[in-house]
Amino acid sequence: MPTSDELATRAIGERIQNIRTRTGRTRAVVAGLVGRSEDWLRDVEKGRLQHPPALDMLLRIGQALGVRDLTEITGDHELLVGVSRRAGHPVVPAIRAAIEGVDLTPAPSPVDTVGLAARVQRAWRLWHTSATPRADAGAMLPGLIRDGRRAVRTLDGSERRAAAAALSGAYALSEQVLAWVADAPLLWLAADRCMSAAEIADDPVTLASASWVLGNVWRSTGREADAYRLMSDAIALLGPHLDGNRDAQALWGACQLHGAITAARIGREGDALHSIDQAMGIARALPPGSAHPWTLFGVANTEISAVSVQVDLRKSGSALDTASAVDPDTVPSIDRRARLWLELSRAYAQQRDWLGTLGALRTGTAVSQESMKCHPLARSLAAELVTHSGRLNERESRRLAAQLDVTA
Structure with a gap:
């Protein structure tokens, strides 16, 4: 890891890349959070832009990277990113x-x-x-x-x-x-x-539910290993309470799904697939149509999570095959239904199938424009479409980017 003296001699783009890599954030996520394309962020990091980003953009990049002192990026004037609350x-x-x-x-x-x-x-x-x-x-x-x-x-x-x-x-x-x-x-x-x-509250189901929430935050801020351990602890906590307790069963399944996605993101394919199998087993054992009120754990949500796992493992073909068995109308959440189409657009993008990416992301936006506009992966994909989808799809790609408030 570079020392502070070594970083002091680096350009802004090099500092951004170093912080991003050190904190385990992908270009796609950081670019999506600031509303620009992955290619744009790559150009920033490689010093290919004629001028470095303006101060307001540096503040947004700092927030996306989780830095408090902007001098970690700029190397001069002490500005506290934490003062600017998003x-x-x-x-x-x-x-x-x-x-x-x-x-x-x-x-x-x-x-x-x-x-x-x-x-x-x-x-x-x-x-x-x-x-x-x-x-x-x-x-x-x-x-x-x-x-x-x-x-x-x-x-x-x-x-x-x-x-x-x-x-x-x-x-x-x-x-x-x-x-x-x-x-x-x-x-x-x-x-x-x-x-x-x-x-x-001192109740196992409530504690497991809170662990599911805390695990979301840990996973999104670079603490994937901690999130995975927390889900394992929550699953163990619920184990003695599963008999006849549907809420406990649903939370147990939801924690399995959480663990599956987290395992996929850190490359633990076997653990991810095993957790999906465990979740599907209990989802099918629950009464038809039942779903936990927070997590909406059930068969449909398990199927969507299985798609997410394949995408995170970068197995786009398997992701598309898995998604083909999902009936969107059975997904009891509009936000989760939109997320299914986002996962499909990610799978198509991995195959460089920009027409498929555009179609899936446009469908997700039609389901819930708010959900897609707020998700960094959707915003990043919209920006990628503008720069990569070709002349044939350029007009529709720009229209979609505008819907999601993205500047490519």
Whole structure:
């Protein structure tokens, strides 16, 4: 690893490449987070641009790379990236205020924990059934978080544990809403609060659910090995509670899927495929149509995860074959349905089949433009299409890039 003195002599592009490589981030993901193409970022890193990126773009690259001090990239003026807090969606500021705020005023009235839990479940249903899940579910979260925090602060015994379980669900949904559209510190705080509330609830299913959330954040910030171990621990925690407990069974399966995707991303093909098989076994044993309210674990979600695993293993042909057996209409989540088409577009892109990439990504955008616009892989693919799909598809590629707010 280069020393600080060695880095001081390097150009901006070299520093960016070194930080990206050191933190395990791919060009595709970083480019998608800043709304540019993978080729553009490669040109930045290789010093091929006539001028280095402007300061606002360097700030965005710094956030995507997870650096706090911008001098790691620029080598001069000390600028703290952490001061610039990302709000890539209108719901972020209100959710941030609810998570970060402190309210010490006495509670005006007792919080109805049964009603609170029902509201959290309603927000999760909105997340899965809306074509604009961040806007619709995100609008409910500030009130849920504030009421949940007040309930945990003021209640005792079983009522406090029930309130903590509901609050953990609200924080879990916050992690889903904030992913890719908020800065990493806020995402970390939401996941940490989710786990803290689950520990108060002291229930294996709630703890496993919070582990699933925390594992998402660990995996997306370069801690894949830690995320895999956490899922293994959650699976072991749920083991003694599987008999007759559908929630425990569904969470066990969801953690298997989480582990499968994580294993694929770190090249552990055998572990990834074994986890998919384990998840499918329990998914088929659950009653038809059943799905966990958070993770939507079931046969359809397992099939989508199997596609993701093949793509992450860079086995695009197997991914396309696996996807051909999936009926999109059986996927009980609009966001997950859009993700299926994103995975297909990734598989086509691996084969340099730009017409297939365009068609799949366009279909995913039609399912949920908000979901595709907020996902860095979709944005990166849209930028790649503009530069690689050829004259025949250029007009449609540029139209799709504009829909996703991407500048190629």
